[in-house]
Amino acid sequence: MCPAIAELVPDYIRAFEAYTPSRPDPVLMRQYGVDHLHRLNNNENALGPPADARAVIEAFEPPRSAIYPSGDCYALRLALSERFGKDPERFLVGNGSCEVIASVIKAFCEKGDNIITADKTFAVYEWVAEFSGFEARLIPLSNWGFDPEAMLAAMDARTKILFVCNPNNPTGTWWDKGTMERFLRGVAGRAIVVIDEAYCEYVDDEAFPNGMELMERHPNVVVFRTFSKMYALAGLRVGYVCGQRDVVDYIRRTHIVYSVNSLGQPAAAAALADDAGHILATRRMVAEAKELLLPAFDALGLKYVSGAGNFVMVETPASDSLIYRQLMRRGVMVRTMTGFRFPNWIRVSLVQLPAMRDFLAAFGEVLQAVSTGPA
Amino acid sequence: MPANVSPASPLSASARPQLVLELQADTAYLPVAAAAAENAAQVYGLDRGGALRLALAVEEFFAYLCRHAGREEPIRLTLAHGGTFASADFRFRAGEVSLRALNFAASVDLSSMDADNGDEAELGLLVAGRTTDRCGLTRSGPDVFHLNAEVDREYPEAEPISTPQHLAAPLRLEPQPAAGALRHAALLAAGRYPARLRPSSFSRPERFADMVAWGQYQALLALDAAGRPAGLICWRASGRRAVVFSGPYCFDPALAVETARLLTEGFLSRVARTEALCAFSERPTADLPRGWFENLGSLTLHGAPADAENGEGPEQSEGVDQPAYYRHLREDAGAAIWAHPDLFPFLRREYDRLAFSRDLLPAEPTDHTRLAAHSLLATSLDRLRGLAVLRPLLDGQDFAANLRAHVEAIQAQGVGDILLHLDLSEPWQGAQAPALAACGFAPRLVLPHAGASDILVCQHVPGHS
């Protein structure tokens, strides 16, 4: 008998579960019998892209689709170089920062190596490590935040990368300058430290450490940033890694060229050009949403965790997957947190007030339904 | 690994010792198959009696397959160490003609079963598997079937610990409990919870610890401030997409609420990023925290024949309502399911109550003239629990009669609890409602995502056949 396909597959792939993205909105709307859907599940910026990026997208001429993009995002790297005052060779752009996560792991890990991150954080670090056959050491959060001492204690000679999500998705906690500095001294250059700053533009605080500066003193630091969150270009998939030149050179060897498309590159560059007003408006929208939601959660007697970022996590008195279905029936899509190892919590993106009010109204009804319904 | 590091999704079970034979479907090989089974079973830790029981089942299954399986390919026999049991798995292709014979109730002539004139060649698989602890038929490809048998290793029974425990907060989780701690916790649970609410291995604690060591169960322990066991929850895979759990077991009633919550949360965190789509309760205790699971309904279970006292058959004993709790570990994208319109009122009520979006598509029984003569039902039989689960594999003109024959044959084996699982992604399965009702099956539970789509669990109502 010839081998079953499964017998051709390594153990760590057979054991691994592929991520199932949610279905397209129209499909979900039909399934749940609703005529609108508030997308509060992916931490997207509901304001949409900054004006300059919008103009670039509108001006995109279809014939350009026939031509390959810049294979190494030449112009976008120049724009980043100018913005951050660093050599363009120190930036490596990917199809979303998710792609560069894979590139970094491929560049530094070999059989028997491990990576360290938190148990309750963005899942992709852990996933990429596992489906590549590397051990992911998951350190429990402490007081909702990454635990620097426990991460250091978990290091051994085979630890190649530590992933710190700062601010953390989904808790919004972040390490201040002192904590980060102590942690980096503890690592003492023994492994790469990835600081994922996907939500850094939402933080307006002197004490927040800027990874772009840290890497100048700590050459083992690399920083991830993305255009998906604050810059509202999630659909175009642009993210990047920045580090010391030699570090980025190694990562580039494992990275697919031409992975960032012709529309995403100039749109991202344009988004950077004039972003101050956009950032202020987004932060204002997030603050207003919090002012509405947090007192409402208090009034409902619900525990929540709200830190930096355009999201808030709230504990629910019933299974988060049941709350999800009930909210979907009312045209509101949130993220269940069981997959983040926070069972019975949901995460809600913070957007404009009308959508937040719709969410609250639906949420109130759902809480009523689950409290009067059967156990 | 430092103790505070929680493991990510469990690595696939490390390779288990096994012996694989490829045998021509020829009874000349019967002694080879039986001797291999007996020998391997002893290597895998069964005593002589257990090894003989496995050997006997292998011999009878193999003889049966020689008569009925397709001959193009050899039969593959895998004898494997299951940790606390030894198993034999026959993988084979069946030609069209012989499918009928794979029905566990096939060829069983009930009237002649206890008479000595029972022609050996006519014994059904149900009888062929009588020396096993568990046996069953599954299908892994359009034409590929597996017939498997398991015999358990013997373990000593130990006295449950029922002395009251006075524990001290704060509690913490032990994600990778050592064997000694597991044995202790199993006995504490056995001392506080009735038999039907705990795995039978709790009163044979070495067996329980071995089951965890071999990955048959996963377990989390709660410890008190002084490191004493405060509670236990355990779970196992059920198919590729689901886990079923038992517990939570809490050892000090004064701390039960905190203990149960800690264990439940820990359990869900552990299964959350694995391939499991959903968690079902197998033996839920009253300590299960409110609001963490959805109540799917209940089954009425009578238990193993040995549980029924005073010579009462299981079908007469009253039965205990066992609630079924459920939790989806993902976001539901909605689905379509097929069912006979007779089932719509039940399904609509359940889907609405559980807030599942489902398009109900009407499925009518296939016209008899377009069906093959014979249907096929897969049976899995757990003699220790007195439980049989039937799953329709192929439709046929004789579906209703075949189902009735299965019920009778299973009851004749002294097994009183008979469930039937319909996979509602298959129109022909959903369409069987009238045949099921006529045979005494009533719809009891919808198990979302438990099969290719949702599974409808029907239960045979005792006294009806």
Ligand SMILES: Cc1ncc(COP(=O)(O)O)c(C=O)c1O
């Ligand atoms: C912490 C964090 N890092 C990275 C990403 C991925 O972003 P991208 O769209 O750039 O792949 C996300 C998106 O949710 C995130 O939350």
